Amino acid sequence: MRTRLAIRIHAAMERVFPERRVFLKSDTDTRFIRLRPVTQLFIGAGASAVVAWAIIATAVLLMDSIGSGNFREQAKRDQDMYQERLNALSLERDARAEEALAAQQRFNAALSQISIMQSDLLASETHRRELETGIEVIQSTLRDTMSDRETARTELAALQAEQAAPGSSQNATTASPAPINFMAEALAQTAKERDQIQENARHALQRAIDLELDLKLKEEQNDQIFRQLEEAMTISVAPLDKMFRTAGMPTDKIIEQVRRGYSGQGGPLTPLSFTTRGEDEPTVDELRANRILSQMDLLNMYRIAAERAPFASPVKAAVRYTSGFGFRRDPKTGGRRMHNGSDFAGPAGTDILATADGVVSHAGWQSGYGRLVKIKHDFGIETFYAHNSRIRVKKGQRVSRGDHIADMGSTGRVTGTHLHYEVRVNGSPVNPMIYIKAASNVFEEQDKRARFQDVR
Missing domain, CATH: 1.10.287 (Helix Hairpins)
Structure with a gap:
């Protein structure tokens, strides 16, 4: 029964893939290679699979290229917008600080x-x-x-x-x-x-x-x-x-x-x-x-x-805000990963400044962070300054807000020169921009009130 089924299958394959011979001729001899129907079937199936894989891979690459190109353009526009906003906030912060000093x-x-x-x-x-x-x-x-x-x-x-009186006239x-x-x-x-x-x-x-x-x-x-x-x-x-x-x-x-x-x-x-x-x-x-x-x-x-709290920006030079706090696409592996700080990209050697008074708790190399500076502040707050090219403070040193503590670099797990800045409260990371924007909003409100007082 099995032999008959095999003969029928072989006959059907013969009609679709007839047996072929490939002759190889040389000067002294002639040889041939016989291609049976089964062999032809496997070769055709393999070739079809390769072509189909090539088509699918090409389509996927094209779609990913188009999507990533749009994503990069949008990300670049967002980065430019954030950078302009950050620069404006830095200028306004400095102006409000001067006005606060004058008011004092x-x-x-x-x-x-x-x-x-x-x-x-x-x-x-x-x-x-x-x-x-x-x-x-x-x-x-x-x-x-x-x-x-x-x-x-x-x-x-x-x-x-x-x-x-009479009688007293003489006296x-x-x-x-x-x-x-x-x-x-x-x-x-x-x-x-x-x-x-x-x-x-x-x-x-x-x-x-x-x-x-x-x-x-x-x-x-x-x-x-x-x-x-x-x-x-x-x-x-x-x-x-x-x-x-x-x-x-x-x-x-x-x-x-x-x-x-x-x-x-x-x-x-x-x-x-x-x-x-x-x-x-x-x-x-x-x-x-x-x-x-x-x-x-x-x-x-x-x-x-x-x-004694980090109500300041770690950089005053012109920098670009490249990445914020929260989940993002990892630039190395492409996977989704939590980003515990904010990134500021700028020229190599840009001054990195302490954002509040405190004591240096770490000044050296740490895996992934590269050359890292940690500063402990009051109220359970600790700030991280990572990927530096040079560290200018020592462990145990007391620093004040605005002190030059490091130079911007690209050490550790990075794709380019930038500062990775973290703020941690009682060991848990929080968004650093909360502190930077909180101080900036206060200066803006004080400026509005001062202008209102001048007008009145």
Whole structure:
């Protein structure tokens, strides 16, 4: 049965693939190769498979080439756009930093002016109290003088009555001229002194009125300065608080940690004293001044915390933002892989800067990262600066924001010269652009508020 089936299959194959012979002729001999139907079938199937594979592979390559070309163009456009935005943010950040420094200088000048005005207020109040005391003395003297004058008038009237009595005319003729002349001179002197005292009192009252006006003017100027300082504190503290909250950092815990770290530099703020009256209850000006001092202390805590957190860009030169935080296509293997930082491409040797104050925890080679610098900051934050061509710091060295710590290079697992920048909080990587954009947005908001204040 099997033999018949095989014969039928062989006959069918003979009709499709008849047996062929390939002759090979030489000068001395002639040979041939016999191609059976089965052999021809395998050769045809193999050739068809090769052609089909070639067609499919060519189509796949063409489609991948077209798709990758579009992807590269789109990626290049996105990179150019990100680079322009990053450069603009860097320029705006520098400008806002300069404006913040100028605002701090203006604030210090205003604080000095408040101190001078406080001294003037104390001096004017002391002078006013002295004038009030002098007026009281003058009024007392005037009352005594007027009392003496009335007594002298009464005595004069009594003498005149004695002179007018009958039987005493002779004695009055001989004894009255001297007392009368003395009393007249005393009355004239008393009237003159009274007029002088009244004139002095009038001048003293006018001086007191002038001092009251000056005091009110000083108080109005002081109130205006207080309002300006309160507005400046509100404008300065609120954006910094927003910057920390945008970066996901709890401001209450951060400020408390900074305050504990600086607890050895002084005690609590003492209230300002604006008067010498010795009152137990603080005045309105003292309360306002203490609120401003509290806000100044909070602003200083925020400033210290901002210096110790990476609210800055690791490069200030013109660079290109080439890759962000998150999953991406691996440039080496082509597979999908998590990218724990941000990449900034630029010329070899570009200065790499520390983004916050801290201590260098690693400065050397690490597999994949190449030449790597790690800096530990406060609040559990650590920053990575990878693929450097040269490292300019040592392990254990303390650095400040803006210090030159390395040069951009292409060491480690890279495809070109760039900086790989990471931010890790308690060991977990976070998007570095959160910190860079948070600081940039704060500077933009401060600039808008400053322009609004200028216009108003």
